[in-house]
Amino acid sequence: MLPALILARRTQCAPRRLAALSLLALWLIASGAQGFPGAWTANAPRMTVASSQLDQSSRPLTPPSASVEGVIERVVWRYRTAPGARLQGRLCHGQRCLRLKAAHGSTEHFAGLDAAGHFVFRFRLLDGESPLVVDGMSVIVNHR
Numbered sequence: 388m389l390p391a392l393i394l395a396r397r398t399q400c401a402p403r404r405l406a407a408l409s410l411l412a413l414w415l416i417a418s419g420a421q422g423f424p425g426a427w428t429a430n431a432p433r434m435t436v437a438s439s440q441l442d443q444s445s446r447p448l449t450p451p452s453a454s455v456e457g458v459i460e461r462v463v464w465r466y467r468t469a470p471g472a473r474l475q476g477r478l479c480h481g482q483r484c485l486r487l488k489a490a491h492g493s494t495e496h497f498a499g500l501d502a503a504g505h506f507v508f509r510f511r512l513l514d515g516e517s518p519l520v521v522d523g524m525s526v527i528v529n530h531r
Contacts, residue, residue, distance in 0.1 A: 424460075424529070424530070424531050425455070425457070425502075425529075425530055425531075426527055426528060426529045426530065427450045427451055427455055427502075427527075427528050427530075428451075428525065428526065428527045428528070429448035429449055429450070429451070429505075429506070429525065429526055429528075430448070430523075430524065430525045431445040431446045431447075431448050431508060431524040431525070432445075432446060432522075433520055433521065433522035433523075433524075434510075434520070434521055434522075434524075435518055435519070435520050435521075436474055436510040436511070436512055436518060436519055436520075436521055437512070437518035438511060438512060439511055439512040439513060439514050439515075439516065440511075441511065442477070442509040442510065442511050443509070443510055443511070444507050444508070444509050445507055445508040445509075445510075445521075445524050446507075447505040447506070447507055448505055448506040448507065448508075448524070448525070448526050449505040450502070450503055450505075450528070453503070455502050455503045455530070456502065456503065457502045457530045457531050458498070458499050458500060458501065458502055458530060458531065459480075459497045459498055459499065459500050459501075459502050459528055459529070459530050460495070460498055460529045460530055460531055461493055461494065461495050461498070461529045462478070462480075462493065462494055462495075462496070462497050462506070462526055462527070462528050462529070463491075463492070463493040463526065463527040463529075464478050464487065464491065464492060464493070464494075464508075464524075464525070464526050464527075465490065465491040465523060465524070465525050466487075466490050466491070466508060466521055466522070466523055466524040466525075467490060467521070467522050467523035468490065468519055468520070468521050469519060469520070472516070472519045473512075473513045473516055474510050474511065474512050474513060474516065474519065474521070475510065475511045475512075475513060476490075476508065476509070476510050476521075477508070477509045477510075478494075478506060478507075478508055478509075478526070479506065479507045479508075479509055480497050480500055480504055480505070480506050481500070481504060483496070483497060483500065484509070485497070502528060502530035506526050506528070508521070508524050
């Protein structure tokens with residue numbers, strides 16, 4: 388008799404478990420629409436900036452895999468130049484660019500854009516400056 392009672396209780400709980408699992412599945416699907424938090428990093432090789440008239444662009448900084456989904460929340464950037472070097476820098480994602488006031492920082496300027504897109508550093512010398520090397524270019528892209 389006891390095994391029959393346990394079996395009866397299990398079958399009565401099954402609809403509750405199914406309902407709970409269904410709600411969990413719906414919640415996960417809804418959460419997936421907004422995406423789970425993540426981040427990717429990328430680096431660009433050194434480059435020489437030699438013009439004050441035309442922007443010179445870095446190699447595109449792209450996500451390490453095609454599986455990145457969601458939208459950008461925050462971007463952290465960094466680059467290096469010789470001490471005292473003066474240049475105009477921008478960080479761009481598609482047509483949206485941010486003027487860089489320092490060699491490193493973070494921003495929410497790109498928030499809401501596709502996290503799978505690539506970034507490019509763009510530099511131009513200030514008038515009268517000699518060509519200079521920019522290296523250590525990197526981004527960390529936080530997304531959800």
